[in-house]
Amino acid sequence: MSQDGGPSESSFRDYMSTLEDDELIELITSWSQKRKASSPKAADINTNDADQPSHSSSLSFQLAQEDNEESVDDLGGDDKGPIFGDYASYFATKAQNQQIEDEKFLEWNKKRQQVQGQDTKVSSIFTGCVVHVNGYTRPSIATIHKLIILNGGKFIHHLSSKGAATHIIAERLTPRKQAEFKNYKVVRPQWVLDSIERGSLQRWSDYSLIEVDYGQQRLQFRNEDQTNPHAKQDDEDESEIGPSTEPMSEIVDTTDGTTTIDSKHPDFLKQFFAKSRLHHLSTWKADLRLEFLNMVIEQSKSQGHMPTGASHRIIVHVDFDCFFATVSALKRPDIDFQNQPVCVSHGGTKPGSTADIASCNYVCRKYGVKNGMWVRQAKKLCPDLICLDYDFLGYETASKKLYEILLGLKPDCILPVSIDEALLEISSLIDDENTVEQVQGFCESLRREIYEQTRCTVSVGVSHNVLLAKLSLRKAKPNGYFYLHENFEEFLHNIPVSSLPGVGGAIVNKLISQVFPHSSSEITIGEIQGLERANLEKVFGVKTGTKLFEYAHGIDHTSIDINSNPEAFTRKSISIDINWGIRFDSIAQIDEFLFRVSEEICNKLQLMKMCTSQVTLKILKRSKGAPIEPPKFLGCGQCDSFSKSSRLGIPSDDYRTIGMEARILFRNIGCDPLELRGVSIQVTKLIEKGKEVQMRLPFARLDAPKTARLEGKEQHSDTPMEDKSMETTQLEIPSELDSSVLRELPSSIEKRIDAQRQRDKAPIVDLPRDIDAQVFEQLPPSIQEELRSELRRRNITIGERTPKRKRVYYQQVFTRTGASEVIRIISPRKSPSKSPLKKSPTKKSPVKDVKRRETKVAKVDEDVLNELPPSLRKEILEEWDEYERTNMTEFDRLRERGKLPETKFHNSANSIESLVMDDFECKINLIMFQKTSQPSKIIKLVDRWMKKTVEKGPHHRDLELFQTYLSKLNIIAIHCMP
DNA sequence: CTTGTGTGGTAGC
DNA sequence: ATCGCTACCACACAAG
Structure with missing residues (x-):
């Protein structure tokens, strides 16, 4: 050229x-x-x-x-x-x-x-x-x-x-x-x-796009047979369909007209949730807890709570026998449930099936079949196995009856444990005389009643605390009753430790490897009884060690009384995990998916009338040696998990805000789209909707005496919001503002205001004669160089690069009208060295090499890299250099295998900036504060003001003025956008 | 000591 | 085919 x-x-x-x-x-x-x-x-x-x-x-x-x-x-x-x-x-x-x-x-x-x-x-x-x-x-x-x-x-x-x-x-x-x-x-x-x-x-x-069928099928199923041309048809005329630019989700017709889809399909989440037993279990539990919590709150309003004064509690644990299997079998009178092996799983009884067995009856268990086992394996153990379909509605019906019956008994309290399982306290219903008989009478009539109403058997365990009631229930099963009221240590002695609540595989393994290296058989509670408490604490930590020790001696103080501490039973987080069917080709698909998940999360948030101030993204990434397709159909296989969280400057219940954070976090973690096997978004630090805009200026705290801060938040209006979680939040708009933010904020806002002015042809009063270094760094290096000389010629300086220990990132905020604003947030905790992109993981995680390869993904497009925030970009480059020095072959090998087509990466637009939506422009106008509208002057003013008043606290009137100013700023920022 | 982050474990069928 | 969820706790570690 x-x-x-x-x-x-x-x-x-x-x-x-x-x-x-x-x-x-x-x-x-x-x-x-x-x-x-x-x-x-x-x-x-x-x-x-x-x-x-x-x-x-x-x-x-x-x-x-x-x-x-x-x-x-x-x-x-x-x-x-x-x-x-x-x-x-x-x-x-x-x-x-x-x-x-x-x-x-x-x-x-x-x-x-x-x-x-x-x-x-x-x-x-x-x-x-x-x-x-x-x-x-x-x-x-x-x-x-x-x-x-x-x-x-x-x-x-x-x-x-x-x-x-x-x-x-x-x-x-x-x-x-x-x-x-x-x-x-x-x-x-x-x-x-x-x-x-x-x-x-x-x-x-x-x-024309409409009436395109859903892309090429990549699975082997029915390749030749496109039976579904009408699926997308509307009133559009016939048209030739060009090749799809990107493979869409697989879709597979089945005989009943339903379809199987993977995570790329828009309806995947819906389908998945509809059929996931674990999702149902979790949702049911959360719903039940909420229902009972509300019930209790309602009750205590009308009649005040009477704490159960009984020194000797009587705890009843009631639970259906193999719930799913029993209920599912109700629809099959042809099956002899007592004598035939029956289980519940998806997709029938094919011998190669990798479907999980959700529940199996006691006949199965004699063959060694267990819940969670794959049908394939169970079939080997028990060839006559009968697989029943899930009947989620039936489960809900049976559960409803159970809880109705329990409520009718008017126990001291009820705590739902699960859809089919509850804890009751009945201390006050039982007299001191003939206790054992009374308890038995109560429980047997309960069991009878439930059977009559549901045609399902339940078992009941009773004791004087939750732990022992649970263990009694185990002994009572199936279809039985057991009241443990004496000889506790003896009872515990021969029970395997894994029966203790909270003791699972990891703890058992630790016990075997670190405490009983010579034991060949299953470890029993009796063996734990022989251990010192200090010994257990040394191995398991204080909490777990103490719990183990106390449980081994039958001690448990767990309360099941929602009323006594409703706070403890209110939901503190919401999360959605999808670790099945996750298969993506590009980051764009993942972005879309993250938005869909966020939408679900936000639906829940909005139902609860809550906002979140912290978003966590967890991903599962295929482990290095693991096969691309795991044995389980569309399963996640062996994976490494990574998580990152981010504080929101402004608590939100908007799926775009949450989704945007998730997208940023995803890029932060860094994972090749092809390797992604699991996605989970979690929101924590929930705040009541409405309160998030009322939050106080943090320096208002200064005018509240320390003692008052410990007490109730409602006492007087001057007391600042004392939510611990919010103290660490960096930026609140409209009214909470951290001083560090204040220092960080002006330059960018100032630039924007000035830019806006110029665009609007407003007279330029005093345009700064220097360029924000950070702004400058957003440009590609070659441009930077070009500009640098030009600027030097003109005597325009590039501002000092603000020394940043703090990571700056952007939170995009959305309004009801769909407008958006990007707000700069400073997160002091996230020092660059903590990023997994850069730093090697903990010794336990065998993922160092794997991470190097991810870095490669980010490397591909330099322009994309240049768009990243400087700190992040630096990390990636450093990591990349190291990667190049040490190991060059991984990427090439993968590319040769065709697993990493180059176009994928160019598609992926793997940059933070690619996240922000189009209507970014914000129409910040000039707002006056103390006779000035210049942010820099306002900042100075506020800074001086703070320094002056930091000892005795600001004057009330000053606060009000400033708050008004900030509110205006916020109104402009949020509401005056296109 | 404090606080926060990231990871891992557990329970229900 | 197949639907491997989710709330919550505890810990290790880091940074002040």
Whole structure:
């Protein structure tokens, strides 16, 4: 193309020199912000093919269509002159000013072409078209946007009014969107590319998306047999269907018309939850707990709580015998449940099945069949095994009856343990005389009643604490009753330790390896009784050691009385785990999935009227040696687990906020999409909805005496919110603001305000004469270099890089109107060295090598890397260098095997910035505080104020003023966006 | 000492 | 085919 440097570089320099200082500063600032804010690759239209050196991609602004160099001519005019694609994103995507800015861009582009003596003829391929993009596309929304407007079309970001768009571009649609868009021309992105390449508008129906079947099937099942062409059909006419750009979810027809899908399918979650026994168990439990909690609260309101004064508690533990199996068998009168081996599992009784046995009856157990075992294995042990289907509704019905009966007995308290299992305290129902007979009478009539109502047998264990009641229940099963009221130590002696609640495989293994290395048989509670308490604490830690010791001696103080401590029984976290069916090809699919999961989480949050201030993402990643496809169908196989959490500056119940955090966390953890086998999102530190906006300024704390802080929060209005969790929160808007945030915040906001002013052609009062170093760092290095010399020439300084021990990240906040704002959050706890990308894991986790490979993923696209926050980028580069030095083969090997096609990584847009949604632009106006609107001055003011008042606390009136200011700021930030 | 993060274990069928 | 969830606790460790 040219000698050293190439035309793109020199024209960039030329262009730069035409700008005023202020314009240049604004350009850099807002371009950088755009990079942060826009969708994947928005800032860089160059799609950066694998064989293109990344050097050229950062400086060349050619509009290169992937796999197709020719299109450059069509788009860019005569020679391969630059389009300055990156600058397109400088012109905002803000919906309100969209058209104006698009025109501005066209105008500017024309001028630039003139300067370079290029053809300024405007293409009119899309004249009359109004285009909207839905969901993730390749090329990105920003690319399509540019292509459309450069070729005479209009682009809109929002379908505000019906019929606003003539075409919608999407690669896939949720069923809901399909319905919504059924009167639009919904086309694949290829329509745009082809139209441009051929220089004329292509027939949209050739690219219609609707009525596309769900992609190619990758499983072996029924490859030839596409029986489902009508699944997506609407009133659209027939059209030829182009090749799908990305493999969609597998879909497999079964005889009953239902389908099996993996995690890529929009309905996966729904299907999964509908059929997951463990999900049902967990939800049932949570629901029951909530129901009983509410019941108790309701009761104590009317009649006040009477603490059970009985010194000798009587605890009853009631539980169905092999619940699922028993209930499922009710529908099968042909089965002799007492004599035939019966179990519950999905998918019938095929001998190769990897389905879990959820529940098996006592006949099965004689053969050695156990709950959780695979049908395949159970079939070997017991060839006559009968597998029944799940009957979730039936389980709920039986459970409902159980709890109705229990409530009717008016025990002192009831604690639901599970769908089929509850603990009761009946101390006050039993007299001191004939205790044993009375208890037996109570329990046997209970058992009879339940059997009569449900036709299912229950067992009952009774003792004077929860532990012993539980163990008694074990002895009572099946279909029996046992009251343990004497000779406790003797009773415990021969029971295996694993029967103790809280003692599972890990503890047993530890006992075997560290305490009883010579024992060959199962360890019993009796053996634990012979141990010193200190000894146990040494091995298991204080809590676990003490618990083991006390349990071994029959001691347990666990309370089952919700009323005595309702707080202890209220939910403190919400999480969703999916570790089955997780198979993804690209990070875009994962992003979508994370949003779906977040939606579920937020539904629950909203039902509870709660907001969360901490989001944790946990993933399962295929272990290094584990097979790509584990033995269990769509199972997760052997995995390593990683988790990361993040504090929210503003507590939220918005799925986009939570989902965005999850996406960030996912990138933070770093996992090749192909290796992902499990996803879990957890939200903690829940705060009542509504309270999150009332939170006090942390320095208000100063005016409250220390003693008052320990007492109730409601006492007087001046007492600040004393939620411990919030003390560590870094940034609260509107009203909670940490001083460190205050120091961090201004420069970025100031830039934005100034940028906004300039855009609005407001008179520039005092534009800063330096560039925020962090902003500067958002730019690709080659650009940085170019700019550096230009700035030096102009005497514009680049601000000192703020020394950052703290990690800065961005929380995107959404409003009801769908607008969004990115808020800068500083998290002091997350020192860079703690990132798993960089640091080796704990000794226990055998994952160091595995992690190195993940790093490779992030390495692929330098531009993407450049978009990362500096600290993160540095880590990745360092890690990458180390990887290159030490081990080069892993990646190549995988690529050879075709497991890591390069395009995957270019698709993946593995950057934080790719996360932020389009309508980032915020219309912050100037708000006055103490006669100034300049953030820097306000900061100084507040800083001085704080220093002055830190000892005695601020004046009430001052606080109010500042709070008002912050509220206004917030209102602007949150509500005044497009 | 405090606090926070990340990991691991357990229970129900 | 197949639906390996989820709340909560405890611990190790790090940073102050």
